[in-house]
Amino acid sequence: MSLWTQVVEIARVDLVVERRIGDVFRIVLPFAVAALFVFPIALGVELATMRRVGPAVFWTLGILFGMQVALRHSATDTPPRRDMQALAGLDPAARFLGRAISGAVVMTGFLVVVYVAMVALYDSETTSWWVTGLAALLFAAGLTTLSTLVGEATTGLRHRTGLASLLIAPLSLPLVLAASQTLAAVSDGTGILPWMLLMTGTDIALLVAGVGLARPLEEAGR
Amino acid sequence: MTRLRVAYALAVVGLGVGLWFALTAPPDVLQGEYSRLLYIHVPTLWLAFLAFAVTSVASIGWLIRKRQRWDRVAAASVEIGVLFTAIGIAVGMIWGKAVWGVAWDWMDPRMATTAVMLFVYIGYLALRSATDDPYSRARRSAILGSIAVIQVPLVYFSVNMFRTLHQTQSIRPDGATMPDEMVIALTVNVAAFTLVYVTLLATRVGLARRMGGATPTGELAGAAVTPPRTGEIEDV
Numbered sequence: 001m002s003l004w005t006q007v008v009e010i011a012r013v014d015l016v017v018e019r020r021i022g023d024v025f026r027i028v029l030p031f032a033v034a035a036l037f038v039f040p041i042a043l044g045v046e047l048a049t050m051r052r053v054g055p056a057v058f059w060t061l062g063i064l065f066g067m068q069v070a071l072r073h074s075a076t077d078t079p080p081r082r083d084m085q086a087l088a089g090l091d092p093a094a095r096f097l098g099r100a101i102s103g104a105v106v107m108t109g110f111l112v113v114v115y116v117a118m119v120a121l122y123d124s125e126t127t128s129w130w131v132t133g134l135a136a137l138l139f140a141a142g143l144t145t146l147s148t149l150v151g152e153a154t155t156g157l158r159h160r161t162g163l164a165s166l167l168i169a170p171l172s173l174p175l176v177l178a179a180s181q182t183l184a185a186v187s188d189g190t191g192i193l194p195w196m197l198l199m200t201g202t203d204i205a206l207l208v209a210g211v212g213l214a215r216p217l218e219e220a221g222r
Numbered sequence: 223m224t225r226l227r228v229a230y231a232l233a234v235v236g237l238g239v240g241l242w243f244a245l246t247a248p249p250d251v252l253q254g255e256y257s258r259l260l261y262i263h264v265p266t267l268w269l270a271f272l273a274f275a276v277t278s279v280a281s282i283g284w285l286i287r288k289r290q291r292w293d294r295v296a297a298a299s300v301e302i303g304v305l306f307t308a309i310g311i312a313v314g315m316i317w318g319k320a321v322w323g324v325a326w327d328w329m330d331p332r333m334a335t336t337a338v339m340l341f342v343y344i345g346y347l348a349l350r351s352a353t354d355d356p357y358s359r360a361r362r363s364a365i366l367g368s369i370a371v372i373q374v375p376l377v378y379f380s381v382n383m384f385r386t387l388h389q390t391q392s393i394r395p396d397g398a399t400m401p402d403e404m405v406i407a408l409t410v411n412v413a414a415f416t417l418v419y420v421t422l423l424a425t426r427v428g429l430a431r432r433m434g435g436a437t438p439t440g441e442l443a444g445a446a447v448t449p450p451r452t453g454e455i456e457d458v
Contacts, residue, residue, distance in 0.1 A: 153365045157352045167345040167366065170338040174376055177331075194383070202372075209369045216285055220362050 003094050010090075010098025014075055015105060023072040024106050032065040032110070033117050040122075047123060054124030059180045061114055062139065067168050069107050070147025071161060075099060079156075082218070092214035096148060100210065103144030104137075111136045127186045138199040139179040143172055145206040152217040174202045226428070229421040236414030240265075240407075247407035259317040261407055265415035266310035267336070271374050272419060273303030274343065281367030284360055290434070291427075293360035296367050297350060298426035300343050302419060307340045331380040332388040339373040346370060356434075 001009075018024060039057050040050055077085070085095065115136065118124060126132055147168050154164045178198040185192045210217075240261065250257030280296035283289070314333065315325040326333060346366050353359035381388045400408075 149369065150366070153362050154349065154352075157349075157362075159352060163345070163348055163352055166348060167342070170341040170345065171370065171372070173335065173338045173373070205372065206369075213285070213365050213368070216361055216365055220358065220365065 003091055006091055006094035007098045007101065010095055011102040011105070014099060014102035017074045018072070018102070018106055021074045023074045024069050024110055028065055028068045028072070029110055029113055032061050032114050035061055035065075036114070036117055036121055050122040051124050054118050054122035055183050056180065057122070058115055058118045059139075059176055061118075062111055062136075062179075063143070063169065063172060063176055065110070065114075066107055066140070066143045067147055067165050069110050070103050070144045070168075071151050071164055072106075075103060075148075076151070076155070086218070092218040093211045096152070096210050096214045096217065097207075100141075100145045100148045100207070103148055104141045107140035107144050108137055111140055127183075131186050131192060132183060134196070135179045135182040135199070138196070138203055139175050142175040142199060142203040142206055143168075145203065145210055146172055146175075149206065149210045149213070149217065153220055155220065174198055178202070226421070226424055229417070229424060233414070233417040233421045236410075236417045240411035240414035243407035243410045247403050248401060253321050256317060256320045259313055259320075260404075261411040263310055263313045263317060264408060265411045266306045266313065268412050269415045269419045270303045270307040270310060270339075271378065272416065273299045273306065273423075274339075274371055274374055276423075277303065277346075277367045278371035281364040284364040285368065290356075290360065291431075293364065294427045294430040294434075295423070296363065298423055298430060300346050300367070301426060302422050304340065304343045304347065306415075306419075307336065307343070311336055311340065330388055331383070332377065335373070335377045335380045339377050342370050342373050 036057065039053065043049055043053065115132070119126060147164070150164050150167045150171070154160045154167070157163060178195040182192050182195040182199070185195060244258050244261035247258070247261070249255050276299040277296045280292045280299065284292035284296065311333075314336075318327065318333075319325040328334065346363060349366055350359055350363050353362055381390045
């Protein structure tokens with residue numbers, strides 16, 4: 001079985017498990033949409049304020065709930081499953097890539113729903129849908145790659161969820177910064193290229209690090 | 223031990239010389255005497271960058287060689303880096319309050335990115351403390367240590383990427399934007415703080431090596447002793 005066949009198979013299995021269990025779309029997503037209702041209550045229900053803070057709220061929810069998406073139970077292997085995969089000759093890099101890809105797909109779906117809900121509830125204007133979509137895609141890819149990396153490094157530890165969040169939140173700074181600045185640049189009419197490059201560069205760096213560290217990551221989970 | 227004492231002596235002398243240069247350098251025209259905080263603020267954060275870069279190299283070293291000493295260097299370097307990042311931020315806040323009128327400005331990405339870098343390495347230390355097995359701890363922290371360094375260039379270049387309250391780099395390849403006396407005082411202090419780093423690192427690594435034998439491995443003292451079963455005891 002070639003590397004890419006293994007990658008596709010791991011991603012497919014993850015997505016099937018997610019579809020059956022529904023960690024993200026039945027639990028995390030409704031919680032994130034519910035959180036959209038909290039901000040106007042806390043900030044005051046003035047429409048102008050809500051329009052202004054809408055994109056910031058979106059990225060905040062993206063990072064906070066995105067970590068839960070990436071660390072979802074349906075994407076966490078038990079030790080026997082890991083051993084079985086290792087004995088079957090599964091390449092650790094394929095396992096990492098497959099997991100990152102399935103996470104990115106789920107995360108992109110999650111972000112799309114949250115964004116549409118934010119636009120509907122906060123009456124926020126979208127200057128360019130394709131730039132927003134591209135920024136969300138790059139953000140999702142980077143955050144899931146990072147979360148997969150950190151999630152694997154913290155597998156089996158006590159307080160894993162809290163610990164992984166503590167590590168992911170600050171490390172995702174380049175992604176959050178670039179994603180939010182991209183939307184701000186579209187609104188201001190300034191260039192988006194530097195921010196897109198920062199996001200793409202971070203995504204590639206994380207992907208290379210993840211593939212390079214795939215074997216130690218797999219061993220860390222034992 | 224003697225080498226360490228010499229290192230301590232050199233570090234103390236270096237700090238003394240640095241202090242003398244800092245106090246005798248000309249003050250800034252606009253900031254006055256507050257500008258002398260430059261000679262603590264910049265060297266502490268330089269030291270933090272150096273510490274995190276050393277951690278990254280040591281982490282990669284551990285992943286390749288799997289030698290415990292690489293792990294000790296990486297962990298010790300993070301501890302020092304976290305301490306000096308916190309000091310650098312605190313000094314910067316005092317300086318900011320005096321010169322800008324605010325201790326913390328959210329419009330300044332250099333401050334925000336530095337604080338985030340601090341949290342990344344606090345997370346590194348939390349990861350270490352959450353892992354009991356020394357080998358597993360070394361592996362997990364080596365993975366994180368090798369990727370966490372991505373924060374360092376982000377902090378360094380944030381002043382070039384955004385419009386900030388912080389000025390851009392004062393010492394550049396095309397020359398310095400400060401008078402020579404200030405550049406010399408800054409260089410001396412950077413060298414002195416580097417000596418302090420090397421000394422602290424050697425001390426902490428030595429301490430970790432000596433503690434190595436006493437590191438708990440999860441098994442409790444007395445676990446090997448089993449209580450006698452009454453049925454086996456004869457003639458009580």
